[in-house]
Amino acid sequence: MPEVITTPSANVTGSVRSASSPILSVRNVEKVFGGRQNLMYALAGVGFDVARGEFVAIMGPSGSGKTTLLNCISTIDRPSSGRILINDSDITTMSKSKLSAFRRDELGFIFQDSNLLDTLTGMENIALALTIKGARPAIITQRIEDIARTLNVTDSLKQYPGQMSGGQKQRVAAARAIVADPSLILADEPTGALDSRNATIMLETLSMLNKSLNATILMVTHDAYAASFSDRVLFLSDGKLFNEIRQGSLTREEYFARIMEVVTFLGGEAYHAA
Amino acid sequence: MLLKLAARNMRRSFRDYAIYFVTLLIAVTIFYAFNSVGDQQVMHDIAASGKTNIIEFTGYMMNIFSVIVALVLGFLVIYANQLLISRRKREFGIYLVLGMKPGQVSRILLYETVFVGLGSLVLGLALGILISQLLSFATAALFGIPMPGYQFSFSPNACIATLACFAAIYVVVAIFNVITVRHCKLIDLMGAKAKEQKIVIRNPWVCLALFVVSIALIAIAYWQLDVNGMVLMFDAEFQRATVFMLVGTLLFFFSLSGFAIAVLTRLRGVYLKRLRPFTTRQVASKFNTSFVSIWVVCVLLFFAITTFATGLGLIDAFTGDIEESNPYDATVLVADHTTSYEGGKAVREPVDADTAQTGAFLRQHVAGWNDLVSQSAQLDIYDLPTITYGEVMDAVDTGLADAMSSESIANSSVQVIGLTQFNDALALAGKPTVTLADDQYLVTNNMAASEPVAHAIVTQSMLLPTPLGDLAPASHVEQVQLGDFSMASNGLNMVVPDEVVASLASQERPSMVYVNVNYVPGSNADDLFDARVHDANVPGLTNIIARSDMMEQASGMRVMITYLAVYIGLVLLVATAAVLAIQLLSLTIDSLGRYRLLGKLGCDSSMLTRSLLEQVLIYFIAPLALAVCHSACAIAVLSESLFSALGVNPLSSIAMAACLVIAIYGGYMLITYLTSRSTVKQAMS
Numbered sequence: 001m002p003e004v005i006t007t008p009s010a011n012v013t014g015s016v017r018s019a020s021s022p023i024l025s026v027r028n029v030e031k032v033f034g035g036r037q038n039l040m041y042a043l044a045g046v047g048f049d050v051a052r053g054e055f056v057a058i059m060g061p062s063g064s065g066k067t068t069l070l071n072c073i074s075t076i077d078r079p080s081s082g083r084i085l086i087n088d089s090d091i092t093t094m095s096k097s098k099l100s101a102f103r104r105d106e107l108g109f110i111f112q113d114s115n116l117l118d119t120l121t122g123m124e125n126i127a128l129a130l131t132i133k134g135a136r137p138a139i140i141t142q143r144i145e146d147i148a149r150t151l152n153v154t155d156s157l158k159q160y161p162g163q164m165s166g167g168q169k170q171r172v173a174a175a176r177a178i179v180a181d182p183s184l185i186l187a188d189e190p191t192g193a194l195d196s197r198n199a200t201i202m203l204e205t206l207s208m209l210n211k212s213l214n215a216t217i218l219m220v221t222h223d224a225y226a227a228s229f230s231d232r233v234l235f236l237s238d239g240k241l242f243n244e245i246r247q248g249s250l251t252r253e254e255y256f257a258r259i260m261e262v263v264t265f266l267g268g269e270a271y272h273a274a
Numbered sequence: 275m276l277l278k279l280a281a282r283n284m285r286r287s288f289r290d291y292a293i294y295f296v297t298l299l300i301a302v303t304i305f306y307a308f309n310s311v312g313d314q315q316v317m318h319d320i321a322a323s324g325k326t327n328i329i330e331f332t333g334y335m336m337n338i339f340s341v342i343v344a345l346v347l348g349f350l351v352i353y354a355n356q357l358l359i360s361r362r363k364r365e366f367g368i369y370l371v372l373g374m375k376p377g378q379v380s381r382i383l384l385y386e387t388v389f390v391g392l393g394s395l396v397l398g399l400a401l402g403i404l405i406s407q408l409l410s411f412a413t414a415a416l417f418g419i420p421m422p423g424y425q426f427s428f429s430p431n432a433c434i435a436t437l438a439c440f441a442a443i444y445v446v447v448a449i450f451n452v453i454t455v456r457h458c459k460l461i462d463l464m465g466a467k468a469k470e471q472k473i474v475i476r477n478p479w480v481c482l483a484l485f486v487v488s489i490a491l492i493a494i495a496y497w498q499l500d501v502n503g504m505v506l507m508f509d510a511e512f513q514r515a516t517v518f519m520l521v522g523t524l525l526f527f528f529s530l531s532g533f534a535i536a537v538l539t540r541l542r543g544v545y546l547k548r549l550r551p552f553t554t555r556q557v558a559s560k561f562n563t564s565f566v567s568i569w570v571v572c573v574l575l576f577f578a579i580t581t582f583a584t585g586l587g588l589i590d591a592f593t594g595d596i597e598e599s600n601p602y603d604a605t606v607l608v609a610d611h612t613t614s615y616e617g618g619k620a621v622r623e624p625v626d627a628d629t630a631q632t633g634a635f636l637r638q639h640v641a642g643w644n645d646l647v648s649q650s651a652q653l654d655i656y657d658l659p660t661i662t663y664g665e666v667m668d669a670v671d672t673g674l675a676d677a678m679s680s681e682s683i684a685n686s687s688v689q690v691i692g693l694t695q696f697n698d699a700l701a702l703a704g705k706p707t708v709t710l711a712d713d714q715y716l717v718t719n720n721m722a723a724s725e726p727v728a729h730a731i732v733t734q735s736m737l738l739p740t741p742l743g744d745l746a747p748a749s750h751v752e753q754v755q756l757g758d759f760s761m762a763s764n765g766l767n768m769v770v771p772d773e774v775v776a777s778l779a780s781q782e783r784p785s786m787v788y789v790n791v792n793y794v795p796g797s798n799a800d801d802l803f804d805a806r807v808h809d810a811n812v813p814g815l816t817n818i819i820a821r822s823d824m825m826e827q828a829s830g831m832r833v834m835i836t837y838l839a840v841y842i843g844l845v846l847l848v849a850t851a852a853v854l855a856i857q858l859l860s861l862t863i864d865s866l867g868r869y870r871l872l873g874k875l876g877c878d879s880s881m882l883t884r885s886l887l888e889q890v891l892i893y894f895i896a897p898l899a900l901a902v903c904h905s906a907c908a909i910a911v912l913s914e915s916l917f918s919a920l921g922v923n924p925l926s927s928i929a930m931a932a933c934l935v936i937a938i939y940g941g942y943m944l945i946t947y948l949t950s951r952s953t954v955k956q957a958m959s
Contacts, residue, residue, distance in 0.1 A: 076874060097878050104876025115871050119555035127546055132877050137546040160475060176875075 021088065022049035023183050023216045024073065029082035031068050031239075042068040043079065044239035050184070055210040055217045057227040059259070060236035061266060066220045067188070069236065073218065074107060074186050075099045087183045104133050108177030108215075110187040110206075114169040116161040122172045123148075123157040129180040147175045150213070151205055167198030174205050178215055185209065187219040191226050203229040224263050228256040235262055242266065276378060280385035287362075293859060293945065294354050295394060297852035298440075301347045302398025304848070306436045307405040308841045309340055310429035314410040332834040337435075339838060343845045344439045346574075348446065350849045353567070354856050355447045359383070359454055361860055370460055383451040391444040399436060403428060416836060417829040474562040481532025484525050491522030496907045503915035523572055523900060527565040530896065531558035549877065549885040552868075556885075557892045560861050567857070568897050571850040575901035578846035579931050580908045585839030586927030587909075587917055593828035595762055598720070598755060600821040601703040602790040604803055605757035607817040608632045609786045627814030629787045630654055630779065636789060639810040646799040646806070650791040651698040653756055654784035655767065656775060657687035660739040663766065670730035674723045683765075688738070689785070690715075690768045691756075692775035699756070702790055708752065708769070715745040716769040718752040720762040722918065728766060740774045757788035758819040760827060787814075843934055851894075851942035858893050862886070862950035866957040873958050882958075883951055890947045898939065 031043040042065045050056050060066045071077035073084060075091050084091050086106055094102060108129070109115075116125045123144060130140045148154045153175055156168045164172065170190060177185050187206065191199035207229050209215040219230060227233045229252075235243040243262050247255045284291060312333025369379050410427060495518035502511035535558050538545045545551060561568065610629045611622040633652035637643050664684030667673055674683075696718075697707040710716055715738050719728040728751045730736075737744040756764050793799035800822050807818050869882055909924060917924050 074874070100873070100876050100878035102876070103874070107876070109874055117552065117555070117868055117871065119559045119868075120551055124551040124555070127551060128549075128872075129875060131546050131548055131551065132872075132875065132881065134548065137543045140546050141542055 022085075023052050023054075023087060024050040024218065025083075025085040026069075026073065027083045027085070029069070029072060029079040029084060031065070031072060031077070032080045041239045043072070045082070046236070046239070046241055047082075048234055048241060048244075050216060050218055052216055053210070053214050054232065055207070055219070055230045057219045057221055057230035057233045058236055059221060059224070059227050059233055059263065060242075061222070064236045065239040066222075066236050070186060070188055070218075070220045073184075074109065075103055104129070104180070106183045108180065108182035108185040110170070110173050110177045110185065110190045112189040112192040114161070114166075114173040114193070116169055116173060116176075118161050120160070121157065122153065122159050122161070122164065122168075125161070125172055126157075126176045126179050129176050133180055135180075143179060144175070147179050150208070151175050151178075165198070166194050167201050170194060170198070170202045171205050174202070174209065178209050178213060183216065185215050185217045187217060189221055189223075190219065191221070191223060199223075199226065224256060224259045227259050228252055233259055233262075235266065237266055276381050277385055280382045280389065283365075283382070284386055284389060287358075291358070291390065292949065293852065293855050293942075294358060295390060296945070297354065297848060297855075298351065298390065298394035299398045299401065300848050301350070301845070302394055302436060302440060303401040303405055304841070304844055305340065305343065305347070305439065306399055306402030306429075306432050307409055308336055308837060309435050310402070310406040310427070310432035311336055311409060311413070311837055313429035313431060314406070314413055314427055332830065332837065335834055335838060336841070339842060340435065340439075343841065344443075346845060346849050347439075348443045350852060351443050352447055352450060353853060355387075355450065356454075357856055357860055359451055361863070363458065366455055366458070367460060376455055380452040380455045383455065384448050387444055387448045387451060391440065391447075395437065395440055399433065402432075402436070406432075413833060416833045474559065476529075476532040476562065478532055478536035481529040482536055484529035485533040488522045488525035488529060491518045491525065492903075495519035495522055499907060499911050500914075503911060519904060520573065523904075524565075524569045526900060527561065527568045527572065527897070530565075531561040534558065549872070549881055552872070553885045553888045553892075556861070556865065556868075557889050560857065560893065561896075564857055567853060571853055572897040572901045572904075574846045574850050575898055576904040576908075578843045578850070579901060579905040579935065581846075582839045582843035582934060583905065583909055583924060583927045583931040584912055585835050585843075586930055587912075587922050587924040589832050589835045590927075591761070591917070591922045593832045596760075596825060596828040599760065599762050600758040600819075600824045601705075601755050602758055602821065603793045603799070604791050604818065604820040605759075606632070606636065606789040606791070606807055606812065606815070607757060607786070607819065608789070608812060608814040609816050610783050610814055611785065612816075625814050627783075629784045629814050632787045632812065632814075633789050635812060636807070636810065639812075640806050641809065642802075642806065646794060646797055646803055647791045648794045649702055650789055651695070651702040653691055653695050653699050653788040653790070654775070654779075655689050655691055655756075655786040655788070656778040656782065657785050658690050658738075658740060658768075658778070659687060659781075660741065661688050662686060663688060666731065666736065666766070667727055669736050670727060670734050672727045672730040674727065688766070688768060690740075690770045690775065690778070691718075692772045693769055694772050695775075696769045699788075699790060700754070702792060703754075705754070708748075710748060710769065710771060712771055712773075713743075713745055714748050714771070716748045716752055718754050718756075718764055718767050718769060720753045720755055721765040722762070724765040731766075738768060738770075740770065741777050742774050745770060745774075757790055758821050758824060760824050840934075843931070844938065847935065847938040848942075850897075851939045854894055854897070855942045855946040858890060858946050859950055859953075861889075862953055866954065869954050869957060879955065879958065882954060886950050886954060887947055890943055890950070894939065894943045894946075898935070 026049070027047050029043050029046045030041065032039055033042055034040045044065075046065075046069060058066050058069065068077065072079045073086075075094070079092055082092070086102075089102070089106075091099065091102060116122075117128070120128070126144050126147065127140050130143065135143075144157070145154075148157055151171050151174060153168060153171045156164050156172050159168075161169055161172075174190075177187075190206065191202055194202055203226055206217060206219065210217050210231075217230075219226070221227055231247050233245045234241055235245075245255070245258050245262065250258065312330075366379050369382070370376065406427065406429070495515045498511045498515035498518065502509060502515060535554065538554055545554070608627065608629050609625070610627055611624050614621050614623065633650065636650075640646075662684065663686055666688060667684070693708075693710050693716075696716075700707050708716060717728050717731050719725060732747050732749065732751055735747055737746060752769070754764060755762060756767060791803075793803070800820065804818050804820060807815070872882060873879075909928065913924055916922075
């Protein structure tokens with residue numbers, strides 16, 4: 001199966017292979033649910049690479065398998081077959097305890113509902129990513145202050161999540177994801193629970209993590225506007241990669257329009273299929 | 275259908291119910307076992323053979339305390355039930371949304387209550403009957419009698435009491451549950467989860483100030499308790515100590531977590547390690563929301579530990595040296611005065627009785643004296659007009675171990691006994707006699723309170739002024755009991771040469787006379803002596819004390835105090851540990867989302883397990899530690915004021931209290947840890 005499936009209806013920019021070895025390499029991943037009688041392919045052979053410093057969005061309608069794919073990449077779930085390499089380590093064959101260590105050393109997470117611990121202050125929430133790695137307390141404080149300044153959440157450090165706005169919460173969550181300097185940040189619908197103003201701030205924050213801190217980000221979203229902040233969008237449909245768009249030299253508006261075309265097409269196809 | 279749903283609910287929330295059920299089981303078991311103590315076969319045998327009513331008294335005391343225990347258990351059950359129910363509000367909301375009537379939901383809850391109630395009652399009674407069999411062996415051992423062959427015993431009274439008590443508790447629980455469901459609005463039920471996660475945050479500076487205040491209050495309470503000495507229970511100092519202790523403890527738990535957070539977050543090197551921030555905040559938030567119940571737990575723990583340790587200590591005080599305190603078969607005690615107490619001062623009223631002639635009177639007037647008594651010896655005790663005990667204590671610059679007693683006896687004259695009579699009494703008790711030079715006296719004593727004074731007299735060679743001139747003390751203190759009594763009661767009686775007594779006898783009658791007797795072997799004097807002496811109308815008679823009565827009384831005391839101390843200690847420990855366990859388990863279940871998140875962020879299960887263990891340890895040990903501090907203070911004060919006067923070493927009873935706490939409290943801690951660990955592990959997979 002080819003790594004990227006193209007369709008004639010959308011403008012395709014070609015295969016993805018950056019010169020340096022990719023941070024994330026997904027190879028022919030399948031995830032099957034159900035028993036012998038009713039096999040259900042949530043992922044039916046997905047493959048792609050994400051290069052160092054790239055900001056990739058995965059889009060697709062509900063039930064397309066994007067959450068399953070993200071769970072597999074984030075080592076919370078295991079694929080039925082295929083391989084996933086992060087920084088050249090195959091996470092599909094790792095033991096459970098190794099996976100825990102791998103998650104805290106290599107991955108950063110941003111969830112839809114920020115998922116901060118409500119009993120901890122912003123500072124402590126961010127620190128958690130470092131303390132569980134066993135970082136030295138002296139370094140922790142300095143590092144958090146730097147990140148907080150970059151992400152403009154210094155005021156939230158002493159607050160509890162209950163005292164923060166939705167946008168502040170998400171930015172603190174972003175700080176927690178980046179603070180331990182992970183190889184890959186996984187964002188699951190990071191704007192899903194935000195109003196449009198806070199969503200824009202959040203997306204600009206992600207963009208900044210990517211541009212100024214050189215973070216590699218893989219974001220799952222169903223929102224075309226959110227996807228337009230990425231370098232590249234992968235479309236997932238019925239467990240397969242369906243299309244891919246790169247921003248390249250396009251402006252944000254043009255890029256957004258391209259994405260919308262594919263979304264519309266996918267929606268129409270779903271309508272015809274139904 | 276509803277029945278099925280109830281049964282399924284119980285199976286599914288087995289973890290929540292497990293600790294609740296185990297606690298009910300233990301409560302029923304303890305309640306039955308201790309209420310059946312009065313009905314044990316051994317007790318019946320002793321009651322049938324003995325003359326004392328101590329057995330009835332033990333049963334009576336058990337019943338009185340059972341009322342208190344029933345109240346404690348009632349509150350425990352209702353509290354635990356409320357906690358379990360409030361966590362299930364969402365579930366009830368779903369039932370209601372699906373179209374069930376509130377009555378039907380109440381019925382489900384009712385069935386569950388009945389299941390749990392019946393199960394715990396049946397199993398608990400069975401266990402209780404088993405334990406009560408073991409307790410009858412313990413009773414026999416405590417009475418120091420061999421077990422008269424095993425007999426199965428079942429106490430219908432205890433059974434009915436247990437059934438009635440717990441049935442009443444379960445009915446109240448059922449009513450509570452029905453009211454809870456009836457009074458809940460659907461919107462509240464569905465939103466129950468969001469409501470529960472509200473966290474309480476307190477101003478760190480206020481907490482810091484309150485924490486200091488609480489420590490100060492507790493310190494004042496300790497100081498007031500030390501002033502009071504815990505001998506008088508209801509004076510101003512004791513009341514102040516109690517109020518300060520209660521308020522100080524409440525403030526302590528109100529401010530503890532805020533204070534701890536304020537300090538810990540500033541110690542970043544210690545705080546920012548692994549899951550410490552999470553563990554700390556987790557426990558702190560629970561402390562903040564439930565500081566009142568932790569306060570109650572701490573106070574009850576304090577009661578449990580103090581009751582248990584001092585109770586067992588008192589046994590030694592009352593019964594430790596009962597053999598030495600009763601050297602004769604019986605003692606007839608006569609005085610030339612009666613003593614009444616007015617406003618704490620002893621007032622003597624003279625009685626017209628020729629006390630010196632008591633022995634002769636008894637021989638003449640007691641029916642069948644010679645058939646009952648093989649040997650007798652009379653001890654005349656005279657007041658020495660030339661010196662008081664206050665002057666003695668001043669002379670050797672030593673007081674009694676108990677300062678208040680020092681005051682009350684300071685004005686009494688020193689009591690003396692003639693050498694010949696003293697030697698006769700020693701001979702009757704089968705002890706070697708003593709000799710004295712003409713210018714010597716002998717200090718006799720066996721009370722712990724006056725021991726220091728006795729030794730000071732000998733080591734400082736204090737001269738004793740008498741009408742015939744000064745006497746010098748013999749070189750040792752004679753440890754001897756002058757007549758039968760429930761405890762060692764000889765405090766600083768002086769043995770003097772016969773001439774001194776003769777000169778006193780020409781002026782006054784003996785203020786007190788002991789006639790010690792040994793019975794004719796094989797006679798039924800034990801049953802007859804007391805009544806016959808009473809019938810003889812002995813002038814000045816104050817008491818007739820028989821060794822057998824004293825022994826039985828002592829055994830009875832030992833049984834009663836032991837059972838009461840263990841009963842109350844056990845119930846309070848179980849109740850407090852169960853409350854903490856249930857609180858902590860519900861905390862864990864409410865925090866499963868947090869554990870899942872930590873897992874996603876890369877915490878492995880060993881880190882989570884460790885955090886759980888630390889939470890359990892902190893949550894259980896914080897109230898225990900303060901309770902132990904309070905108890906240590908109370909026991910130290912009691913040791914100083916009471917135990918040392920009674921010659922009791924409280925160490926062994928403290929050790930036993932510690933064992934009990936470790937077993938019960940530690941057991942609950944372990945169960946809580948294991949249950950929350952498996953809950954979290956299950957939620958993670």
